[in-house]
Amino acid sequence: MIQKRHLNEARITRRTVAAGLGASATVGIFPFNVRAQSAALKVGVLLPRSGVQAGIGQDCQRGVDIAPGILKELGLPALEIINADTETKVEIARSRAEKLIGEGAQILVGAFDSGQSTAIAQVAEQKGIPYVINIAAAPQITEQGYKFVFRNFPTAGMLLSDAFANQKEVFAAAGSAPKTVVFMHVNDTFGTAMKGGIDAVMPKFDLPYKVVETIAYDPAARDLSVEIAKAKATGADALLMVSRLNDAILLTRELIKQRWSPMAILSMGPGWYEDQYLKTLGRLSDGPLSFVPWYDPNKPLSKKLDEALAKAHPGFNLNTNHVYTFEALLVAADAYKRAGSTDPTALADAIRKTNIVNNVSPGPGIQFNEKGQNDKLKNSAIQNREGKLVTVAPKVAANAKVEWPLKPYDRRA
Amino acid sequence: MIARLVEGVAPRTLAALAVLLAFFIAAPFFAGDYLLTVLILILYFAYAGQAWNVMMGFAGQLSLGHALYVGLGAYIAATLFVRFGIGPWLGLCIAAPVAALAGAFIGFLAYRFSVAGVYFAILTIAVAEFARVGFDHLTWTGASAGLFLPVAQYVHNDLWNLRGHPVMFYYILLGATVLAFVGCRALLQSRIGYFWLAIREDEEAARSAGIDTFRYKMMAVMISAAMTSFGGVIYAFYYNNLFPEQVFSISQSILIILGPIVGGVGTLFGPILGAFVLETIAESMRTLLEGVGVDLPGTNQLFFGIVLLLVVIALPEGVWPWLIRHFGLEERKI
């Protein structure tokens, strides 16, 4: 019995790693392991692997690569993963989803971007194929009354509520707080959604600071010197941010060149904690706080995931892209185990009843409400420290104390 | 009237067209859902390309910012639906004139200030980009966070509100493409068509012959814009979400014009053929590369670019004129 498991483990690991590396042909050519009880579940993974969001899509793919081994360890059934590239385009996302379903995909996972996820959700709902969204924050997706769409990721509103709650915790731990902030955000789907959310959510939290100015900038901007000049001119204590990776690097460079070190950088989006930010800026990357969906470093599965990533892709820090993509696959495998069949409706019902406590993301675990949204997810506050990321809030998921205030840039070697 | 339309067309061509139409009408019955999605894309670009062709092929104005009209059509119809519950066909009655006005504005500027050729093309890009950034900041339509249409159901086909199964959209687009094709043919056979031919061949001579070039060029621009806006309305209700970055973007404009240029600018059948050829190549390339196991992002676009390059070098006038010469199909190339 144990020997048989070993055999299957090896075969699956090789095959699904090969699939992850992109030789998706092997999926078609190699006969897959048909056990008496259950065949592997066909999971279609849609990500932007080319186009503007290619870097992020490829990062999510790393989460896909390391999933099969861990799922096997947890005693979950095998997944046959079929990769598809949405090319960062809504039309392609839609036709790829149709194609995957046509090829027999029983569950869809993806697609990082809200626009593409919406398109895929429509196809999934129409075809009655369950769709587990890994990353997409637009609230509308789970407000459509869909029965087959599930999202294990916070909406913009949830992100903000937790961000403000964590900020208060951080201020309390640090013993000080900014009195004025300047809010900068990228003028794209995510940034604008966050800005709208802030106007709605912030008043409920009685924060110690006031937003003295809001500066929106173009996502394709090459040069952010004007924006930082404007921010510096406000004289605010701290910087409240929603940005992307490239902007984060550009903004930090400008902060240094224009000689402005705010008391803190409070980012509520991607960028400031990503590997490329840390690598590019070296010691100048320490300090910014990011209030984002993250993993709970104290949960045992997180440690497993971290080790698996370090082995498969050394040099990459475990981050949101990996974690939530992995968890989407975890949901798929877990539902398959409980449903016992590959019938999409049975799978969807099983997903609806999901209750995974041995997971990676913070909070009581993975479960979905009647809209298909996991509304119990908690978001963390992380800080850059010497090329690694530590969680400073909420306390139950923390593994370090916050460094406050931000060490001035001109005093770093 | 029908006699006028088919005047000068060989019976062989008519028969071929009839067969093609029958094929398209029957296609959804034996094509899977994935192929249906591809066909819908083909028809969308065939239609939009035909609309663009009116301005370029018939009146000689190179527009590189046609996404402007797609976006206007999409946003106006969608906003009226989301905010006021006004159905898309009524929305179209408002969107099409607005798009025509936008086209007229550009056309008027171009004429009044003698902006022609490349400069006109750049002007169209600038206006489209201006609209894109503008809509990015228009909170009433969602700004850059996007406009989401509520998606009700797929079971019944609600033709009035354009809610329903993709097959409904397929037939609407097929009908639109056929109407555009027949309509353009009718226009070309009419006085307007002959004036357009004259203007395109030699504008100075046309003017000295007494043709009001300004009026006819404006007509071409406005018709083209209004037609394109219908494509935008369909786009909005099919995809159910709009982002200025995607709808007004220059890549959207470029996609629209690839079909007609490859198929044959100025010909009636060119845009349809071009859209078909390009989309087929793109999808086959994707399938081929997936099948071979090449998974490097960017490879299928690379091959697409190479094919495009070869087509434009080898077939300078487009695929359709080449086919005509080789197979003796006598559509009169206007």
Add this chain to the structure above:
Amino acid sequence: MPADIFLNVAVGGVLTGLVYGLMALGLSVIFGVVRVVNFAHGEMMTIAMYLAIALFSAFHLDPLVMLVPIALAMFAFGYLLQAGLINNFIARPEHSQFLLLIAVGIIIANVLLILFGPDAQNVQVAYAFESYQIGPLIIDTTKLYGGLAAIVVATALLGFFRYTAVGTAIRACADNYTGALVVGLDVKRLYALTFGLGAACVGAAGTILLLLFDVTPAVGPAYTLLAFVIVITGGLGSMPGALIGGVLIGLTEATAGLLFSPSAKSMFAFAILVLVLLFRPQGVMGRRAA
């Protein structure tokens, strides 16, 4: 808005604008002489930028030092592209030229994507984070060097066109094609030369720009559009015009961003373009009426 912030932003805008101007200069040269609408201009610049990145990671030489070799490489590229491919398209209608160069642009962008990956890349020179402070004025070091380098290269190019025999021949081609043929100039070779020069120019601009901005395979089209806006604003056929147009656009974007909403600053550049097209189509410095 305190005056020193305004001044800082303005100076930054001018310096960046000079580099943009150099990029546009390449386009102006190409379009002014060869009369081909180079819609792959931005993509050509990204080739140069990636070349600089590759050389930097291999030899750790400052991009400004590598300016000359990269410009030479781009010259060869442009020469071959024109002689081999584009030459047949000069007489063709605009939409054919457009499609040709779009295809070339797609090929370039995706080759770069395959070779270098999608992540943004840049060069970390020693002075990447430095700035000079003179009283209230803070000048970004990379921008200062970049602006100066752009002036040097542009001056060299202008000198070439004014004082050398080949340069004069090229200008003759641009002014009067038939006349040039009559006089016995080898127009085909001169066209290829010009395209090569334009490519070298944009290559130099790209190398300098790398000091200021990051590069991804997808940045090409935005720069192509920017180059067109600058060339038309400054005046087609006028080389100082391209530089002036660049400075104008750089300054406008910077100050518009400061005074209004930064995310809308590109609207101002387009508004200027529309106004120029309408009221002064020959541009600020143009001599001929377009």
